[in-house]
Amino acid sequence: MQCIVPWMFTMELKYLVIFAVIDVVFAGKHDIYQGFSVHDVQLRNTADQKILFGMEYQFELDLWEHGMPGQREARVMVSEENRAAFLDALDAEGIEHYVHLTNVPEALEKFDEEQRIWSAGRNNRMIFENFQRYSEINSYIERIAERYPNLVSVVTAGKSFENRDIKYLKISTTNFNDPSKPIYFMNAMIHAREWVTTPVTLYSIYRLVENLRHEDADLRDDVDWIIMPLVNPDGYEYTHTNERLWRKTRSYYPEVNATCYGVDGNRNFDILFNTLGVSANPCAFTYPGHVAFSEPETQYIRDILHEYKDRIQIYMDIHSHGNYVLFGYGDASLTPNAAQLHQVGAAMGAAIDAKKLAKARYYLVGNSASVLYATSGSAQDYGQFVGVPFSYTLELPGYEYSFQVPARYQDQINEETWHGIAASARLAKLYYASRYVPPSPGPSPAAPAPTIAL
Ligand SMILES: [Zn+2]
Structure with a gap:
């Protein structure tokens, strides 16, 4: 018995280390946004804006920018599940849209990396x-x-x-x-x-x-x-x-x-x-x-x-x-x-x-x-x-x-x-x-x- 407990402990530790490594490789910090993309939407008039706002809850959009008709584009984050239906709905209304970010986790990781460099750059x-x-x-x-x-x-x-x-x-x-x-x-x-x-x-x-x-x-x-x-x-x-x-x-x-x-x-x-x-x-x-x-x-x-x-x-x-x-x-x-x-x-x-x-x-x-x-x-x-x-x-x-x-x-x-x-x-x-x-x-x-x- 005496030697079993340390052995089990060692095994557990081994698995823990293995799982931890897998975690680092496969579970990035921003994985919750896996599959999300961000799109710029061109609003020609207030009717377009109303249509977009009307889609907010239907397609669970995260409106990063609400846009201003004729002046500023709206910017919208959408999940993989809702993306096709959302973009189809925009197309059906003749509203133009462009991809802003195809990979949200990657963009956030890039931000983190820049943060790490910035924070390490000067200590005062x-x-x-x-x-x-x-x-x-x-x-x-x-x-x-x-x-x-x-x-x-x-x-x-x-x-x-x-x-x-x-x-x-x-x-x-x-x-x-x-x-x-x-x-x-x-x-x-x-x-x-x-x-x-x-x-x-x-x-x-x-x-x-x-x-x-x-x-x-x-x-x-x-x-x-x-x-x-x-x-x-x-x-x-x-x-x-x-x-x-x-x-x-x-x-x-x-x-x-x-x-x-x-x-x-x-x-x-x-x-x-x-x-x-x-x-x-x-x-x-x-x-x-x-x-x-x-x-x-x-x-x-x-x-x-x-x-x-x-x-x-x-x-x-x-x-x-x-x-x-x-x-x-x-x-x-x-x-x-x-x-x-x-x-x-x-x-x-x-x-x-x-x-x-x-x-x-x-x-x-x-x-x-x-x-x-x-x-x-x-x-x-x-x-x-x-x-x-x-x-x-x-x-x-x-x-x-x-x-x-x-x-x-x-x-x-x-x-x-x-x-x-x-x-x-x-x-x-x-x-x-x-x-x-x-x-x-x-x-x-x-x-x-x-x-x-x-
Ligand atoms: Zn705010």
């Missing part, structure tokens, strides 16, 4: 020059708050569904006590696969705290900032470990659905909830959740918006990709200040365009339903709804890479976007002057009652 990169993991990002946030206690405070909003801390920074030269200053609230990574977004928030922190430049002194002195770099850490980590193209949260409510995980955080807010641009299928990318604010991650944004709604002058929910500055409402109805919303958004887009790469698109600015597509339950709309005068969705560039923009572009995206953030902050601040009512000096002392002679 700043945190916003690469796609750092959750723990690194949180450590940076903590470190900044420790180093600059008179300027920065860190707040833990609460836990994610999988029990990760969700933190944000408050940056203020007056400890958030001066109501004459507007607040600029920005967050990133509601959608997990949009990796270029979080570095932009980290770079903004850097520019406001560690590397304030003379020309930006007004931004730190005259504006208070709330910055939440990682709204959906569960989804973000999952894109690093399991599915690079995961979009949703990672919540699991077996009493609602025992098969699929996650909710589209940007459809989960209590505004027009579950009406437009959503799927009732819990497995779909645009599943809004079984109730509004089912997700702790969206609750934290809601709570910040409510807590500071009298002072938040601008709310920027940062996504990628497509180069858009969008505002509400998602059902195409406009707010009374739509002209101002457009003006501030246009100032932002133009400031970014002035610094953009030659190959990058110009920013498009407008109502999200008119420019892009109808939505419900978005963060942008909820911000507007609770009274933030300038509430936006910002879609950063994807260039030709969509969600897999290589990290070597991150400096460029950070820098150009910062210019847009600065422009929007300054203009929105001007409007705050008409919104903020200084407290009156108080009632003047009562005049002595006249003496009445009887």
Whole structure:
């Protein structure tokens, strides 16, 4: 007996090693996308766009880009099972399409390889020059708050569904006590696969705290900032470990659905909830959740918006990709200040365009339903709804890479976007002057009652 146990152990180990090798050879990290392909679809008019959107759920499409009739092609990922029927359906409508990627796992592997080279290339990169993991990002946030206690405070909003801390920074030269200053609230990574977004928030922190430049002194002195770099850490980590193209949260409510995980955080807010641009299928990318604010991650944004709604002058929910500055409402109805919303958004887009790469698109600015597509339950709309005068969705560039923009572009995206953030902050601040009512000096002392002679 004595020698059998070690022998069995050795055998088991041998098999384990063999299986592990097989695993490495045959089970690539991105095999879940085996057979998927990506296609560009030419939209001649809004009718074409409607037809394409109508196919989204029928063929389980992942719309990487929604396109703009006559101007921008749509980009769509489709599975092997659905591909032939989908392309036939496009052909039947006379809609032209081209192959963008025939092999999605290979493209993702190429991205990983470039990432490995980039990460190994220099060891003194700043945190916003690469796609750092959750723990690194949180450590940076903590470190900044420790180093600059008179300027920065860190707040833990609460836990994610999988029990990760969700933190944000408050940056203020007056400890958030001066109501004459507007607040600029920005967050990133509601959608997990949009990796270029979080570095932009980290770079903004850097520019406001560690590397304030003379020309930006007004931004730190005259504006208070709330910055939440990682709204959906569960989804973000999952894109690093399991599915690079995961979009949703990672919540699991077996009493609602025992098969699929996650909710589209940007459809989960209590505004027009579950009406437009959503799927009732819990497995779909645009599943809004079984109730509004089912997700702790969206609750934290809601709570910040409510807590500071009298002072938040601008709310920027940062996504990628497509180069858009969008505002509400998602059902195409406009707010009374739509002209101002457009003006501030246009100032932002133009400031970014002035610094953009030659190959990058110009920013498009407008109502999200008119420019892009109808939505419900978005963060942008909820911000507007609770009274933030300038509430936006910002879609950063994807260039030709969509969600897999290589990290070597991150400096460029950070820098150009910062210019847009600065422009929007300054203009929105001007409007705050008409919104903020200084407290009156108080009632003047009562005049002595006249003496009445009887
Ligand atoms: Zn997004």
